[in-house]
Amino acid sequence: MPHKNDRLSILALAGLNRRRFTQMLLAAGMLKIGASPARAAVADGFSPATQKAIGGARSFKYFTRWGNGGHSGESWKNAMPLQWLAKSQALARPGDALLLAVDPAKPALFELGRKKPQIFLRNAGTASDPVIVMAGVVNEAGILALPTGDSPDAQFRSVAPWSIAEFNRSKGAPFFLGLEKGAGHILLAGFSMEGTSGDGFFKFRSGKPKSADFDDITFADISGMNVGRIIETDEGSRLSNITVRDCRALGIIRGFARFHNLSQSSFRNLDLDANNLDAGAKNVCQLIAIAKGSEILFENVQMRNAISTKTLPDGSPGYTQGDGIVCEKGTSRITIRNCHGSNMGDAAFDLKTKDVTIEKSGSDKCKFGARIWVAGNNLIRDCDFREPVSRGNAAGCCVQVTGQCDIVDTKLQAGEGTFAFGLNKLKSSEPPMIRMRGGSIELRDGATLAHSNASGVIELHDVAVNGEMQSETIQVNSSTTP
Numbered sequence: 001m002p003h004k005n006d007r008l009s010i011l012a013l014a015g016l017n018r019r020r021f022t023q024m025l026l027a028a029g030m031l032k033i034g035a036s037p038a039r040a041a042v043a044d045g046f047s048p049a050t051q052k053a054i055g056g057a058r059s060f061k062y063f064t065r066w067g068n069g070g071h072s073g074e075s076w077k078n079a080m081p082l083q084w085l086a087k088s089q090a091l092a093r094p095g096d097a098l099l100l101a102v103d104p105a106k107p108a109l110f111e112l113g114r115k116k117p118q119i120f121l122r123n124a125g126t127a128s129d130p131v132i133v134m135a136g137v138v139n140e141a142g143i144l145a146l147p148t149g150d151s152p153d154a155q156f157r158s159v160a161p162w163s164i165a166e167f168n169r170s171k172g173a174p175f176f177l178g179l180e181k182g183a184g185h186i187l188l189a190g191f192s193m194e195g196t197s198g199d200g201f202f203k204f205r206s207g208k209p210k211s212a213d214f215d216d217i218t219f220a221d222i223s224g225m226n227v228g229r230i231i232e233t234d235e236g237s238r239l240s241n242i243t244v245r246d247c248r249a250l251g252i253i254r255g256f257a258r259f260h261n262l263s264q265s266s267f268r269n270l271d272l273d274a275n276n277l278d279a280g281a282k283n284v285c286q287l288i289a290i291a292k293g294s295e296i297l298f299e300n301v302q303m304r305n306a307i308s309t310k311t312l313p314d315g316s317p318g319y320t321q322g323d324g325i326v327c328e329k330g331t332s333r334i335t336i337r338n339c340h341g342s343n344m345g346d347a348a349f350d351l352k353t354k355d356v357t358i359e360k361s362g363s364d365k366c367k368f369g370a371r372i373w374v375a376g377n378n379l380i381r382d383c384d385f386r387e388p389v390s391r392g393n394a395a396g397c398c399v400q401v402t403g404q405c406d407i408v409d410t411k412l413q414a415g416e417g418t419f420a421f422g423l424n425k426l427k428s429s430e431p432p433m434i435r436m437r438g439g440s441i442e443l444r445d446g447a448t449l450a451h452s453n454a455s456g457v458i459e460l461h462d463v464a465v466n467g468e469m470q471s472e473t474i475q476v477n478s479s480t481t482p
Contacts, residue, residue, distance in 0.1 A: 043190075044139060045146040047246040047269075050189045050220045057132055058095035061088055064102070065110055076101070076138055082110065085133075086119050094129035094185070101138045102155050110156045112176055112195060120178045120205075125185035127216060133177075136190040146221060147192055154225060158195030164279050167228045167253055168198045175203035175232065181212040189220040193227065198254045198283070200232030204239060211236035217243075224249040224256075226277070231257035239293075240264050251275040252306070255286045262293040267301055274306040274322070276343075281310035284321045285345075292330030299337045301325070307345035320345040320367065320391040327353045329374070336361055345391065347371045347400075358383055365389050367396045368422070375403035375430070386413035395451060397422035404433040416445035423456030423476055432456040440464040452476040 043054045061073040067081035073088070079101075080088065088098060102110070125131035135155055136144040147153060156176060160166070174197060177188070193201045202219070206212040214237060224230045227249060233239065242265040249256050252274040272287045279285075285306040290296065303324035310318030322345030327334050329352040336356070341348020341363040347370065348363035354376035362384035363369035369385030372378050380399065388396030398412040399405070400422035412420045420441050423432040433456065443449065443466055450458055458474040 043134065043136070043145070044141075044143045045148065046134075046136075046189060046221050049245065050134075050187070053130065053187050053189075054097060054132060054134065056095070056129070057097035058093070058129070060097045060099060063088075063098065063100045076142060082119075086121070089119075089121050089131065089133065090123050092123055092125075092131045094125040094131065096125075097132040097134065099144050100133070100135040100155075101144055110176075112156055112158045112174075112193070112201075118174065118176060118178060120180055121186065122180045122182040124182060127185055130185045130187045130216070130218070132187045132189070134187075134189045135192070144190070146190055147223075154192045154194035154223075156191065156193040156201070160195075162195035162226055164253065164277055167195075167279070168283065175199045176201050178203050178205045179214060179217065180205050183217070184214060185216045187218045187220065189218075189222070192223040192225075193230070194225045196224065196227040196229060198228035198232070200229040200258075201227070202231050204233040204237040206234040206236030208234070208236065211238060214239045214242075216241045219244045220246050222247040222249075224252075226251040227253070227256075229254045229256070229258060231259075233258060233260050235260045237261065242266075243268075245269050247271075249273070251277055252287065253277050253279045253285060254283055255289055258286070258289045259293065260291045262290050262296060264295045265293075266297040266299065268297075268299045270301045270303075272302065272324075273304040276305045276307055278307050278309055278322075281308055281318065281321065284308045284323075286323045286326040286350075288324070289326045289328075290331055291328045294332045294334075296327075296331070296333075297335045297337070298325060298339050301336075301339040303339070303341045303344070303348065305343050307343075309345065317392045319394060322346050323350045324348040324366075326350045327356070332376075335359075340364075341366055341369070344368075353378075357381070362386070363388075363398075367391050367394060368400050369398045371400045371402075372405045373402045378403065378405040380405060380407045380410055382408070383410045386411070388414055388418040390417050395419060395422070397451065399434070400424055401432045401434050401456075402426055402429060405435075407434065407436040408438060410436070410439040411442075412440070413442040414444070414447035416447060418447050419449065419451045420447070421450040421458060421476075423450060423452035423454075423458070425452065425454035425456060433459075435459040435461070436463050437461040438463065442466060450474070450476050453478055 062079040064079040069078035072078045073080040139145045238261040240263045245268040248271040250273045256272050306322035308321040312318045324341035332354040334353045334356045336358045339361045344366040347368040348366045349370040352373040357379045359381045364387045385398035390396045397419040402424045414420045455477045460470050
């Protein structure tokens with residue numbers, strides 16, 4: 001029998017790590033694993049990518065609200081108490097999985113509140129072996145599972161009364177899980193929460209006036225109901241390679257997620273319904289907001305019912321806000337694919353981005369389908385924007401352009417009191433320019449083609465306008481409504 005060091009040398013010579021060598025032995029039937037409690041843990045009902053990640057975990061630790069048995073963390077019957085999670089994460093090795101669940105024997109929910117424990121994550125896995133932190137419920141088979149149903153019960157709930165009026169006051173729930181400098185290569189999955197404040201449930205913390213970099217964090221299979229925010233970031237946090245996928249939320253006041261600096265990241269398979277929770281103009285709802293960053297993909301993101309109203313001193317309505325995806329002036333190279341916004345107080349896509357592509361996406365019943373604020377290589381392709389809605393003194397339109405934009409093979413449909421195009425010239429900008437090639441424009445019930453506050457240009461190239469093919473250049477100013 002070779003000495004331990006000899007066996008390690010053999011592995012090294014073979015170019016294999018211990019984990020890969022073990023997998024080869026298992027496949028060849030030369031090694032069998034006993035059904036120890038840790039290795040028997042399996043997640044159920046999570047997205048395929050999460051199932052794959054948990055299937056590759058090296059070890060498991062179990063947590064419930066108060067813990068069980070001997071608190072060894074080796075099984076649900078011996079789960080550690082939640083308050084030990086931060087210490088366990090700090091000691092976690094790449095590939096370790098930390099599982100949280102409501103205790104089936106003592107079904108006390110995890111509580112959110114000022115006096116309740118907050119968890120801080122500061123450790124990192126590796127790109128191939130992330131540290132995994134998963135939450136769920138324990139099903140009858142003793143397996144961690146996602147809550148089921150259209151409106152599953154949340155595992156994490158605010159201990160304070162939650163309402164639109166109360167959600168952001170000091171006695172409301174602060175964030176629960178903070179990511180601090182050093183946290184990276186982490187998968188956070190399965191958390192479901194109800195009653196968060198505008199401070200979010202997850203928060204990237206940089207401190208003031210410090211800064212912190214975060215890389216390779218995944219949020220998956222997250223669900224929320226009646227939330228201020230779910231993901232929040234400190235102003236000094238710089239994030240890259242962030243993945244947000246397979247999440248949903250119903251009832252959102254400030255937004256699903258806000259990032260001050262985000263690059264090389266993606267959002268996929270999200271269902272976000274603000275449910276018309278209107279906290280007024282001081283608490284504007286932006287479902288996903290990014291202040292600065294580049295190389296960001298949105299794919300299969302469905303957004304609905306974000307509205308934030310303002311009442312003027314004389315009681316008349318002011319400007320109505322509420323947006324889907326918002327990218328501010330410091331962003332560039334954004335791609336939006338197969339996304340849709342419905343019933344937004346303002347815009348489905350509000351983009352001050354240089355070089356944005358929107359494809360196979362659309363909107364309905366929003367004030368604006370898409371707003372393109374900056375000149376650049378901006379492209380809208382194979383989209384469908386319809387039924388814009390005027391709110392207050394602001395007329396709705398399918399696409400509003402302040403910079404320049406090419407629109408290709410896209411359908412626009414506007415009704416009474418609205419426009420297909422809005423051209424919005426700023427004092428510091430050149431006249432806006434729209435080039436539309438192919439596609440169609442349908443103007444119903446007296447809707448007009450375009451409106452401009454000053455001047456602008458629209459080029460139509462083989463566009464069907466109310467069924468008639470048109471190719472022409474149209475000069476638009478504040479006194480013309482083509």
